[in-house]
Amino acid sequence: MKKLKLKELESCLQQVDTFESPKLLLEQYPTRPHIAACMLYTIHNTFDDIENKTIADLGCGCGMLSIGSAMLGAGFCVGLDIDADALEIFNSNIEDFELTNVNMVQCDICSLSDSLSDTFDIVIMNPPFGTKHNKGIDMIFLKTALQMAKTAVYSLHKTSTRQHIEKKAAEWEVKMEVLAELRFDLPASYKFHKKKSVDIEVDFIRFSAKKVLN
């Protein structure tokens, strides 16, 4: 397996096509190549949780995280998203990058079946934060991710929700480790916002299982 350097990974990810007309209500925005590359590099080098693993990407959008995982040697990646337009872009990205071990499914994460399944080794995701009439959606994504993953879930959550997540993690008997604190600049969503973008503090968190999710 060719060793990809962080800078090389980031340049590759800069070639990933992203949303043409992001749907604000779905909180669509691309995970920045720099952030995606740093996240994936940590997951791969510190935890060895990418190479030869089965990985699910919940709320995959145009596939930034799945594509990066595939490039770092993931065994198989499945992206899940509710939006057909995003998946179409993801599909064409897969063709462009000539990736053969990535698939995708259109579905609503919030209404997936509850059956405890441990079907994937790892879940890597940048879930919606719940800022658009969809409060609580970040925790639904997290709970579902923890059900799907055998080993670990890597996710991004607003730093302002850290204490709430810590409480839930304890309740679910899941170990939680904040790996990094990041700053996102998200496109401003209301016409009357003066600034073009909004800075949000975001935690990059690793959750690991021995779980009691009911």
Added chain:
Amino acid sequence: MKLLTHNLLSSHVPGLRPGGGFPLRIEAAEVRVRPVPFNAAFVSRLVPRLRWDALREAAESLGRPSELPPEPSPGYEADEEFLRRLHHVLLEVEVLEGSLQCPDSGRRFPISRGVPNLLLSEDE
């Protein structure tokens, strides 16, 4: 949609009673076969996690009967021929157009351009 995806995801399909509605029956209108680099270690690790009967049924529904044994035999980890056949069925065969049918409710989920759509409508 590769058969590995079909096998991994079926337990998550919405609206199915617990333990029921699996496996989803594949009705394929267009299938593509494309080579994928073979990774013996990866395929071997998958074996204990696959729903084997569902996989065989899926392979048969795509016109690939009896490429897989009724169950993986002991020592499969070292059996390269077996692993290569399994690799082929799991990763190299893709359903591009067709549908997935729930065996309980009969409800169909379309597959188009290789992407299964598991969205339920508002009233489901």
